[in-house]
Amino acid sequence: MAESKAGSANGTGLKALASAGEGDDFSVIAAIGGVRGVVESMLPGIVFVVLFVATQNLDLTIGVSAALAVAQVVVRLLQRQSVMGALSGLVAVGICLIWAWKSHEARDYYMFGFLTNAAYATLLGVSLVARVPALGAIIEFIRQLPTEHFRAWFDDWTGDKALKKAYTIITWLWMALFLLRLAVQVPLYLTNHVAALGVARLLMGIPFWALAIWVSYLIIATPMHHHKVAQARAAESAARERDGLNESTIITEKDR
8 A cells, every 4th residue: 555654654544543642653644544545445436326327237337346346456466565455345345236236226335334334333332331442442452462461451441541531532433423424324325315325425434534533543642642651661660670579589599
């Protein structure tokens, strides 16, 4: 992907948020996959809605959209670049196209998106009810994989009131985003306004995602920075304490 140095170092999506508080090099464009990643994500949807509205030929629209999605993966393979993003996009587009093809309804191209948005909103809502903000758990899992001492890992970030509050706020934010998509797009689906639905899907896709990531970064950057500083100080203090114990042991053994 055409990423900046910051994007390459910090990753995309929630991986980028996991690096919040480490400096001022956060880039929204890099966090959503770079310019090329954005184009690759939006192009199949644009082609689908424009071609269907222009031709009203669902089979042709599905065929061209599928060919385009496959071509994106092939181009990345030929250029020896990472294909994970394009491949995951191919799978998602493939599911949407198969759904539309099986039902013979162009609007069903968007059904998979409704289901995923509903599932995400439900999971985030359940996490808020449980008082364990899902976005906080995911970001902390990415930032510091709890391969052992799970309880200590869990207590570390949930015990930081400022950080947990920030994670709770962005979890509410993302849940609202998913629910807003459903509130706007489902009525268009039910009334079979394919063109309007396609436009709404595009506008509420990457642009809304970019906005959510940017606002989330603004909310969590400061408390995460303070948390990381506190972690570093605690680790340094623990190291000094261990060194002190080791020196005491050596002195005691010499005295013997």
